[in-house]
Amino acid sequence: MDRLTEEQALALGMARSFAAERLKPVAAALDRDASWPRAQLAGLAELGFMGMTVPEADGGAGFDPLTYALVIEALATGCASTAVIVSVNNSLVCEPIAKFGTDVQKRAWLPLLATGQRLGCFGLTEPSSGSDAAHMDTCAKRDGAGWRISGSKNWITNGPHADVMVLLAATQKQLGPKGVSAFLVPMDAPGVSRDRHDEKLGIHAAHSCTISFDEVSLGSDALLGAEGQGFKIAMATLDSGRIGIAAQAIGIAQAAFDAAFAYSQQRKAFGSLIKDKQAVQFMFADMATELRAARLLVAQAASAKERGGRYTREAAQAKLFASEMATRVTHRALQVFGGYGYSTEYPAERHYRDARITEIYEGTSEIMRLVVAGQMLKDAASLSAT
Numbered sequence: 001m002d003r004l005t006e007e008q009a010l011a012l013g014m015a016r017s018f019a020a021e022r023l024k025p026v027a028a029a030l031d032r033d034a035s036w037p038r039a040q041l042a043g044l045a046e047l048g049f050m051g052m053t054v055p056e057a058d059g060g061a062g063f064d065p066l067t068y069a070l071v072i073e074a075l076a077t078g079c080a081s082t083a084v085i086v087s088v089n090n091s092l093v094c095e096p097i098a099k100f101g102t103d104v105q106k107r108a109w110l111p112l113l114a115t116g117q118r119l120g121c122f123g124l125t126e127p128s129s130g131s132d133a134a135h136m137d138t139c140a141k142r143d144g145a146g147w148r149i150s151g152s153k154n155w156i157t158n159g160p161h162a163d164v165m166v167l168l169a170a171t172q173k174q175l176g177p178k179g180v181s182a183f184l185v186p187m188d189a190p191g192v193s194r195d196r197h198d199e200k201l202g203i204h205a206a207h208s209c210t211i212s213f214d215e216v217s218l219g220s221d222a223l224l225g226a227e228g229q230g231f232k233i234a235m236a237t238l239d240s241g242r243i244g245i246a247a248q249a250i251g252i253a254q255a256a257f258d259a260a261f262a263y264s265q266q267r268k269a270f271g272s273l274i275k276d277k278q279a280v281q282f283m284f285a286d287m288a289t290e291l292r293a294a295r296l297l298v299a300q301a302a303s304a305k306e307r308g309g310r311y312t313r314e315a316a317q318a319k320l321f322a323s324e325m326a327t328r329v330t331h332r333a334l335q336v337f338g339g340y341g342y343s344t345e346y347p348a349e350r351h352y353r354d355a356r357i358t359e360i361y362e363g364t365s366e367i368m369r370l371v372v373a374g375q376m377l378k379d380a381a382s383l384s385a386t
Ligand SMILES: Cc1cc2nc3c(=O)[nH]c(=O)nc-3n(C[C@H](O)[C@H](O)[C@H](O)COP(=O)(O)OP(=O)(O)OC[C@H]3O[C@@H](n4cnc5c(N)ncnc54)[C@H](O)[C@@H]3O)c2cc1C
Pocket: 088, 121, 122, 123, 124, 125, 128, 129, 130, 131, 132, 154, 155, 156, 157, 158, 200, 208, 357, 360, 361, 362, 363, 364, 365, 366, 367, 370
């Protein structure tokens, strides 16, 4: 990360300026009012940040995985909600369309999603299945040449504002994961309905909601990838998404660190600044070390992705460590503020609330541990077989 290319440094510089000038000043108000950051998203689209994972040939910025992670991290230092809105559009929507879509699907959606004229969401979770994602009730039945979809998805980030969903539905429920298929569903299709946005602990400006499908009729061209390939598409998509969430977690933790560090330079107790108390210095030393470790894991996962092939373990390790690190760092940063940390006058409490979700969405910490352990056991078994 010390040696960024000119392009990487340019993108990072733009993201940092945007975060400092356009996100940080409004983040508290967006959070307080749970306001959707419409103007900020328009600005990010102008910079090409809504289509970072879209190849240039398809109308996007075509960033490499490290640049993408650096930009998401920088945006999250300004506003965690805005960062996840951007991450979902890029990782969970544009990327699977770019990777698994037909030419027609790519042409129909990518240029519009990449330029912010349309927004995407990703529908995997259901009211009765989250971690156990393959056991879904939403089903897609063949209907002439097309499909008919019924069911509901909940916690859908960007859901209230999205124009299209990458939807996972059971096409042959009895086959479990092998009976899941992916679809591109326009959100204005008859039979699609959305609830009011969810009320939650943090990331208030990143609206999510429950979306229901009542006999939604789709053409044959709605299928993304092959029939029965949906679960694989979802898991590959989440590998990439997890790098984005790890980067978001680092951005939130860095913002918490910076605010606490600045505060420690002006708050006095027992006749001296708290920055001079060794106990406080140790908190900063631990926070800075953990931040650095998380960045290295993200950089490693990004470079594994760049090399091609599977990077499931690297992405899961990066997300697991970065998200739990963000919880620890925001907890300590709030402590540095003392009672003021508990007040909405300072950003520490928002960072503390915002960090927590990174341990849950796109796979909980427990699921990350299962993924890492599963990959280790697989590697050990293939070694002993040779
Ligand atoms: C704000 C927010 C935004 C979200 N955005 C999206 C989105 O855009 N699209 C989408 O599809 N989903 C989204 N989600 C859903 C999210 O991915 C799920 O909440 C998450 O995967 C966990 O699923 P669950 O809530 O059903 O918990 P459960 O799966 O019910 O898990 C409950 C607890 O049990 C643990 N657990 C479950 N299985 C195991 C196991 N085998 N071993 C050990 N522990 C286990 C979990 O780790 C957790 O601690 C979002 C969620 C939130 C809160």
